[in-house]
Amino acid sequence: MQYHNVGLVNVVRSDSGAAELRKRFPDVPVVATESPGWADEVRKAAGGRPLSVAFDPVGGKLTESLLDLLAPGGRLVIYGELADEPISVHASTLLHKALTVRGATLGRWLLEASAERRASDAVAATLIALAFKDQFDVAATYDLGELATAVKHAVQPGKVGTVLIRP
Template identity: 35%
Template sequence: MKSITFDQTGKPTDILKLTELSTPEPGPNEVRVKVIAAPINPSDIMFVQNLYGIRPQLPSGAGFEGVGIVEAVGEGVQMRTGIRVSFTSIGTWSEYAIAHHRSLIPVPDAMSDEVAAQLFVNPFTAYAMVQDSGVPEGGWLMLTAAGSAFGKLVIQLCAMRGIKTIGTVRRDEMNDELKALGLTEVINTESENLAARVKQITDGVGVACILDAVGGHTATEAIKCLARGGKMLIYGLMSLQDPVLNAGLLIFRELTVKGFWLTDWMRRVDSQTRMDVAQNVIGLLTSGKIQMPVEATYPLHEITEAVEHADRPGRRGKILLKP
């Protein structure tokens, strides 16, 4: 089978390669999935660079999620073959992938392959983080990198719940699209003073919660926008720079700054909560109430072009690999 692999960590365009491997056999509690499509997410790129919470065991496959057909099952798996599933694993950028049976989510016929390929990482994270934010209807939530695929999901979820949102961008070409999705206010961090604009928008109160994916200077400035007792949830570090925390702000405004990683969240919550999130996410996506656009698809042998496209600023949708 053909698979995208890497023997050393580093810049994806330099180290990712198309490799011919033996088709794997599932072990106990595992299934083999014939991959239909898999997205390129920021977490995939961080993993390849050895900057993620899970460290690659070299040589390694790449890609954390996808959609495919269950082709073979291992011992202890009570699942029929031939069903279409969304799944998570390491090495989904491949013609076949091995996944633990508990990581599989059967997808309804009404859900397209393009949406099902993206079912887990962004939608589950967005849903869980909006829940954890604790922002009530009518409250303010701020998100950095609002134009990302994840940001667009958060905007739509908040709009459905009546939560007002402020999104940061570095370019203005997507502002109308973000407003159409439900973003209440947009701030260009390259041309506007973030803290001053948020103070103006919220009548001096600040926002109850910030979801940050950027880190560095953006997160440092964003912390100043929190209301008393507010919290920042950090789920990414696109700038590859740590924010500077102002101890005075943390102390005298009683602020909370904490990390969020979906893998740990899934371990932390009970099975009923996980099931509820899955049902809600699938329902929203299948009904079309939440959109997850795809900008382009690439075959495996064009992996270099695909990751370059995924890193391109101003994208309006996810980049998919289709083996």
């Protein structure tokens, strides 16, 4: 699928999650890392185009595999740490391909973005969520006092839907 002239390939952890996304978004390629040979499936889904950017909400071993998929000069943006294991990358992986790894978090955005940018981003996110509200399944809603349980649920492999926390 092309989105603003950018080819997208969704990579998820489970076959069940991939099946659900395929039903919901039939025009978007989805590959499950649970399947053997998933990296080759990603390359095929990209139509032979070099993979220049990957977004990683998981971390750990998946990050290492995503780095291997990137073309020289590629960028990896890590925005989550669902995996319990650390990222282990040999320096040669980054050096020989001139890869860039960057972290992005809500906390950094709150510290670095101007008030105008934060307001604009919040409006854009709200408009997207409202326009596509039927596309977002809710796995569960927890009260703020149940934060630990909500986090456990959110990182559970195979979970379908978003875990919400109610203030």
